[in-house]
Amino acid sequence: MSAVINAPVFADVPVREFQPGPAGTQITIRGLTKYFAGWPLYEDFNLDIPKHKIVSVFGPNGCGKSTLINMIAGLVPIDAGEILFDGKSLKDTKIGYVFQNYREAMFPWMRTIDNIAYPLKLEGRSKAEVDRRMAELVASFDVKFDLNRYPYELSGGQQQTASIMRALANNPEVLFLDEPFSALDFEMTLFIREKLQEVFMQTGTTMLLVSHDLEEAVYLADQVLLLTKRPTRVAEILPYNDVRPRTVDTLSEPGFISTKKLSLEIFQSEVRR
Numbered sequence: 001m002s003a004v005i006n007a008p009v010f011a012d013v014p015v016r017e018f019q020p021g022p023a024g025t026q027i028t029i030r031g032l033t034k035y036f037a038g039w040p041l042y043e044d045f046n047l048d049i050p051k052h053k054i055v056s057v058f059g060p061n062g063c064g065k066s067t068l069i070n071m072i073a074g075l076v077p078i079d080a081g082e083i084l085f086d087g088k089s090l091k092d093t094k095i096g097y098v099f100q101n102y103r104e105a106m107f108p109w110m111r112t113i114d115n116i117a118y119p120l121k122l123e124g125r126s127k128a129e130v131d132r133r134m135a136e137l138v139a140s141f142d143v144k145f146d147l148n149r150y151p152y153e154l155s156g157g158q159q160q161t162a163s164i165m166r167a168l169a170n171n172p173e174v175l176f177l178d179e180p181f182s183a184l185d186f187e188m189t190l191f192i193r194e195k196l197q198e199v200f201m202q203t204g205t206t207m208l209l210v211s212h213d214l215e216e217a218v219y220l221a222d223q224v225l226l227l228t229k230r231p232t233r234v235a236e237i238l239p240y241n242d243v244r245p246r247t248v249d250t251l252s253e254p255g256f257i258s259t260k261k262l263s264l265e266i267f268q269s270e271v272r273r
């Protein structure tokens, strides 16, 4: 009798087995659940993000675009679920993150050059290694400003360039970009967009880009991830395969126009729902 009374009441709760993504998946998200103030933002959300691709995240205001990349990057805790990087946990994965607000992204007490080198110093790299990597970054970003200045002495575009250089310094497997252009003027947006595309073509770094600008989201993407209103699900994943480098001519390519149109239709039907 006493054995029955003391039996565990949750013994039959099924344990779901982790389902890996298809070959070539970089990030696997399973059963992701996140509540804010008792309201679900994500509930049992599943997604596979491919390796060596740029995925643009687009969706209605407040659907959780930033929260999604912040949860994947470990900046916001999840309530339930699992996120794996090529089968590994976040702590075994090198990531880089570019914030929208570049003014608060850098350490103000460090010279720009030391901000950029910071991830390398954290990894304990030798001075020669740091110098070599810094020279590579300076060349690939075509830096014309003085990196010995403090971040607050630079223009917004220069600060965001430096933030991206820092995010890429230790050759991350995944680069997260949360609206990296939204605080920049048009000229700087074009410059940094081209630099990101060049880096991607050279390194194949998987990039997850949150953007409010549909044209920009499609222009850089291999996939456009369209999200629904909350509780947020995947509305559609649209592939976009035009050749790189994409240029001003890309904007009039049939593939670009149709992907942008379809994205807009899905977005509008979601917003009106």
Ligand SMILES: Nc1ncnc2c1ncn2[C@@H]1O[C@H](COP(=O)(O)OP(=O)(O)OP(=O)(O)O)[C@@H](O)[C@H]1O
Pocket: 036, 037, 041, 059, 060, 061, 062, 063, 064, 065, 066, 067, 068
């Ligand atoms: N720390 C928090 N506490 C409470 N609610 C939050 C918190 N962070 C985000 N939220 C809510 O979660 C929802 C998703 O926010 P998030 O910023 O991820 O959306 P978004 O799609 O990136 O938004 P936007 O399009 O406005 O940039 C919003 O309703 C927001 O108010």
